[in-house]
Amino acid sequence: MANTLKTASVLAFERKLDNTDALFYAGNWNNHEKIKEWPPVVIREKSVRGTISNRLSAKDQDPAKIDAKIEKPNLQTVDVATLPVDADTLGIRFTLRVSGNIGEPSACNNVDYQQKLQQTVKQYVEKYSFDELAKRYAMNLANGRFLWRNRLGAEQIQIKVNQLKMGSIQKQWSFDALVFDVRDFSVPEQYTASINELTEVIKLGLLGELFVLLEIIAYVRVGEGQEVFPSQELILDTGSNNNKGSKSKTLYTVGTTAAMHSQKVGNALRTIDSWYPDSHTLGPIAVEPYGAVTSKGKAYRQPKQKVDFYTLLDNWIRRDKIPENEGDQHFVIATLIRGGVFGEKE
Incomplete structure (x- = not known):
């Protein structure tokens, strides 16, 4: 079968870490246990008169031309989000559902390929049991990576993770996000027990042995x-007929509440790939088939290096060549958890 097995032309997986949008609230640190009583952060517009500051071509660097350009105002209308003048703390809240059946595609038109895929994932689970992946997902909740720019320059950050069941809190963990280093996955000694407990819950969700719904609140x-x-x-x-298009910057809202896209939060949660070549320079990146990092304009898992998802998956499933690097095995499974359409074009 290893020689004749073909990749399914229709092959898709649902994401197993299913998070919501993250909504923004405003309050005070001294009262930061009651986020549901806090007012939402609202988006407002402002118009500004900027200056021309973009890089000029050689032909436009004549002093007279520069003066002419500077005389023209750079008028912009932008969205901004700020805390009220009497609030010093941003509250961010979202929920995360963890699902199992990792090796079972949502669509596959090749029965033999599907059986081999499920067998391969089963062998991985028997050896590793999602321990490493679940730990890294737990760490990205605890360290507040999902805060993105809001994490920078903060004086204090507290993360609360609640395990929910039937609408009530079954267990709660609390973390000081600034104690964690986002460039590695070493666990601070004081949080070893909490991370181990949270890791176990996420792992049971990935194994399909427990319904896992987590509420994450960041202060x-x-x-x-x-x-x-x-x-x-x-x-x-x-276009001119689109009111949003007339603004230089439009911020995301849910209703009237400022929010962060679920895709952006999900990208942070799956930023666990430190197994790619030269990972010591950039640190962990999001799990993507080609290791794409759009902010750097680079793919860190190149097919020529045979470390991209498709090369590793084909060698593993079709040719029984288990990735020699243990991290690449974790990467392949993490990509299945990420979900996506992975069929081979005919």
Whole structure:
């Protein structure tokens, strides 16, 4: 079978870490146990008169041309999100559901391939049991990586993770996010027990042995009236008839509440890939088939190096070549947990 098995042309997986949008609230650190009583952070517009500051081409660097450009105001309307002047803490809340059946595709048109895939994932589970992956997901909750820019410059950050069942809290963990180093996955000694407990819950969810729903609440003390950073919308239609297109920056809201896209939160949670070549320079990146990091404009898992997801998966499933690097085995399974459409084009 290893020689004749073909990759399914239709092959898709549902994501197993299913998080919601993260909503923003404003309050005070001294009362930061009652986020549901806090008012939401709202988006407001402001118009600014900026200066021309972009890099000029050689032909435009004549002093007269520069003066002419500077005389023209750079008028912009932008969205901003700030805490009220009497609030010093940003509260961010979302939920995360962890699902099992990792090796079972949601769509597959090749029965033999599906059976071999499920057998391979079963062998992985028997050897590793999701211990390493679950630990890294737990660490990314505890260290507040999902806060993105809101994590920078914060005076204090407390993360609360609640395990929910039938609408009530079954267990709760609390972490000081600033104690954790986001560049590695070493556990601070004082949080060893908490991380181990949270890891076990996530692992049982991935194994399909437990229904896992987690509520994650972050309290970020940044200062009264300070700017906070929800997701920025990508406006595809910037025509004159589109009101949103007339703004230079449009921030994301759920109703009237500032929020962060679920995709952005999910990207942070799966930022666990430290097994790619030259990982010591950049640190962990998000699990992506080609190791894509858009902010760097680079793919860190190149097919020519045979470390991309598709090469590793084909060698593992079709040719019985288990990745020699243990980390690459974790990477392949983490990509299945990420979900996506992985069929081979005919």
